Amino acid sequence: MDYVYWILIGLSFVLAFAALIFPILPGALFLALGFVLYGIFYSFQPFTPFFIGVEVFLLATLFVVDYFSNLYGVKKRGGSKAAIWGSTIGLLLGPFVIPVAGIIAGPFLGAFIAEMIIGRKSIGEAVKVGFGSVLGFLGGTVAKIIIQVIMIGYFLFVVL
Known part of the structure; x- marks a missing residue:
């Protein structure tokens, strides 16, 4: 049964990383699920x-x-609140509307369309x-990968 338990724990961690590509998935909850599964299957003692405290932080x-x-990327390039909302909506919908490329195209198009329609900016602006939205998203994704690796690494260090 150990193999099955570790497969389920590992699957929850894999889903946490999948949430980086499909932001509608609750990645942080999948990380926590992996920890809880370990506690249920083995022990909460570790x-x-x-x-x-470290994991919650x-x-x-x-x-x-x-x-x-996302906020930083949009604001740094002169975007409005509408662009932030557009980028967020595009980030959530993009991967489903345009598979694979939607993770990049979604935030870009969302911010772009919001600025054109609501922000009344020129095409260049x-x-x-x-692009600011995409750069913010990519920077945030890199940071989240690092944080998730640290969380899982610390978990494994403690339990193994």
Whole structure:
């Protein structure tokens, strides 16, 4: 049964990384699920208050990075609140509307369209904001990969 347990724990971690490509998936919850599954299958004993504190801090950091990376990318390029909303909507819908390329095209198009329609910016300005959205998303994704690897690495260090 150990193999089945570890496959389920590993699958929850894989789904957490899949959430980087499909942002509608609750990646942070899949990480936490992996920890909870370990506790259910084996023991919660390795989860000291220090361990829980570190993991909760890193989990909160994931949410902060997720929010502020997009905000920073759009604002840095002169985008409006409409562009932030457009980028977020594009990020959620893009991978489903345009498989594979939608993860990049979605935030770009969302910010671009929002700036053109609501922000009433020129095409050049809207393109600049769209690229800012993509750069913010990519920077945030790299940061989230690093944080998730640290979380899983620390978990494995504690339990193995």
